[in-house]
Amino acid sequence: MTLWFVFALMTVAAIFAVLWPLGRGGRPDNQGSDVAVYKDQLAEIERDLAAGLIAAPEAEAARIEISCRLLAAAGSEPMPAPDSSLKWRRAASVLALVGLPLVAVAIYVPLGSPALRDFPLAQRQRGAGPGMAQSLENLVAQVQQHLEKNPTDGRGWNVLAPVLERLGRFDEAVRAYRNSLTYNGESPERRADLGEAITAAAGGVVTAEAKAEFERAHALSADDPKANYFLGLAAEQDGRKEDAANIWRALLAKAPADAPWRPLVQTSLARVGGGGVTLPALSDETIAATKEMNDGDRNAMIRGMVERLATRLRQNGDDVEGWLRLVRAYLVMGDRDKALGATTDARQAVAGDAERLRQLNEGLKNLGLDG
């Protein structure tokens, strides 16, 4: 309510600014004119002459010039004829009284948010503020603020990292896990978590960096299930399905019967064709777990397709489009080295044909690789 009162006051002030001069009527102010300026100039010359700034003959010449202009100006001085055109003044008043508020409201209403109060930070930190739900994002921001000031608080990083990961802020999660490792010390779990975050940041691909983390976790504790699972995934993504199956089989063998991640590993194993293990009947949990795994599945499928394409091209390298698709696929999967390798292979394969080579180079340039 106060806000509208303030708005009304401001509007009245604005209208008043227009009405005031209209109301004062047509008193002609002491306005400047050419004659006044020239008279001032003549006086200025006298002063300069007296101060010795200009010599007498120059002063005389200037005086003559200005006098000429003065005479001309005095002759053509427009007669101020203040016809008070009452009709137009009324129109202007109406414009101010009606037009001004209308324009102001018409512009403000679609743009402004009069229903929103101010939210200065100080007031919000006191906790006051209905409608200010302590959302997870806000809590995270507060913890981050705290850690910014006390970066060595290992427990803080420990708490923050999984939350960030769940929020999908993988890059920040990676940083948080690294800090947690620095300030809390080594542990297989933390290494494996870091590797998982790196993998997630890379869109589900176990990068060399992530793999190194899992290997370190594995070295610290050979039984760490997360490390083992991802090492298997890494093997699968590298195309070593046999190794993957072996790793996962060993993992399942050691796993407690009620481990929540069992179904996940079993589906993975089935995917790489880890023969011998019959899938248990699909329980509800398993279905839920496969849903979780969708990303990994999709990745595996893409990998398979890419591999097939690579094999085909190795046998018949004339297909420029195919090469470009392969390079793009590698780039999308974040595997720049392989993309560059494929580029080299492609160049060799089409080297004999100038037209194809040109097409290839053009396509590569579009992909952002050197032309």
Added chain:
Amino acid sequence: MIAEAGHYALVLALALALIQSFVPVMGARLRDPALMNVARSTALAQLLFVGASFVALVTLHVNSDFSVANVYENSHSMKPLIYKITGVWGNHEGSMLLWVSILALFGGLVAAFGNNLPLSLHAHVLAVQAWIASAFYLFILITSNPFLRIANPPIEGRDLNPVLQDIGLAVHPPMLYLGYVGFSISFSFAIAALLEGRIDAAWARWVRPWTLMAWIFLTLGIAMGSYWAYYELGWGGWWFWDPVENASLMPWLAGTALLHSALVMEKRNALKVWTILLSILTFSLSLLGTFLVRSGVITSVHAFANDPTRGVFILLILCLFIGGSLSLFAGRATSLKQGGLFAPISREGALVLNNLLLTVACAVVLFGTLYPLAMEVLADFKMSVGAPFYNLTFVPLFALLLLAVPFGPMLAWKRGDLLGVTQRLLAAGVAGLVVVAIIWAWTRGGSALAPLAIGLGVFVIAGPVTDMAERTGLFRLPFATTLHRARGLPRSAWGTAFAHAGLGVALIGIVCETTWNSEYIATMKPNDVAEVAGYELKLDGLLERQGPNYREMVAQFNVSSGGEALSLMTPSKRSFTTRGSSTTEAALLTRGASQLYISLGDVTTEGAIAVRIYHKPFVLLIWWGPVLMAFGGMLSLSDRRLRVGAPKPARAKQRLQPAE
């Protein structure tokens, strides 16, 4: 409530500006003083409302009210107070609000102090100001509204771009805007004169000081920006010929020309039409600068095409005002009364030469700025026009201009004596040549042009010195008389001398810095010693520090010269987590006018750090020059006398002929 009240105040300012755009013009047509006086009160009210709106935005930033999108995107609760305030104009929306605030300020000043103007001129000027203001209020409200809200405010802001978290942001943009927008006054006066179809004698009397004021701010703003780039960007460069810099240089060049031609107009009633054209051009270039910087067209034409709302809006404003004013000029200029006459060799003639050179130089910069854009649009071909182009075009033009600078103030009005002036400048010329010879003998090496350029700089400084020495009778008369005379000289004469000498000072600085700077780039480990230009710099060590909203790594250098310890230098690298970016804070050690400059690169794995050390001889002269120019401008501005140029009387023989 602050946010919404500020928003509404801006809307009211627009409404008032719309009324101010039409009612006074109507009044001038009907010769109704009451209607014309509406301009005055609405201009003042507009200033009040825009001011309130600006204060509201500053308050929101200071209070870290993240329910305002602009605050959320550009502020952070842990930012030091000064950067919370300067951050207001460290972003697009806020800087546009500052732009219109300054516009309203100038409008308010004209309204408050314009009593001695003819009433209809006053009304027209304020109406034109209101046209500009309305266009920009609309632009802000529609495309760049700083008061848009977020219904569920986040707890923390995204922080200001770290490069901008510097004291330079507090000074540079306001100065620059005071300059840019200040030229709107002379523009409004020019349009008003065209609308009225006559130029009053009061016209030039008003335009000259306002132009001068805008020019002073623009000079300081550009110099400040250049110094800021020099110490903040970490490359030790102070001018890059980059489009944003050119955008501020062009109005400066045109404004300098305008300043001089307005002077001729006030003193001699000549060059009227030309002055009007220059007023239009100068402000048009200011608008163009705003467009280039604010539309994003510079970063990439394509980025501009992706989000064209803002750019197209400014482009429309640009076309409307530049096109409209130039067509008005084309239609009306012929009906304006021509002013006084003068001989080619005269003070007026010299100022015409100055105008020609400055406008051509300005055209060169305009070409160099727009050509790459045109190429990108038309031929889809990305290129940049850099120093080599300007060295070949801009520099010779300016050298010619500088050569002529000392002659101007010594020529008489109306008809001058070039030979006489040359004789009087002989001493200055000789001083320049001697310096050339000395430097040539002393350096042997470097560019052959450098000693010549320094000689030119000395000549430009010695010229005004000779002039003032002559006028005060230094060495001719007893010292007391000289002092008395010096005090008696108008401050505007001193202002001219200082401003012209400033040019020479800046030139010397530029030449010395570019020719004789030395640099040392290496990776250093603690206790390594670098030797640069006779200084030994020992890296004591690296340490980490926590700032209010950043962490920084500081390197400590012990600087000594010839075994004598001089000072500690602590360059640093700051990393800002919120934006995930970092800045280099160069360390500067000033020795006289020269500076040592250290900036840090990356740390290698072995604990060594990449370091760039520069020694920049006489680099500070580059900025002392503009400061001297601005000081001269202020001296001249403080001189409240009328300017009357007394002509040199014609000799008897000439008097028989009609004046030229």
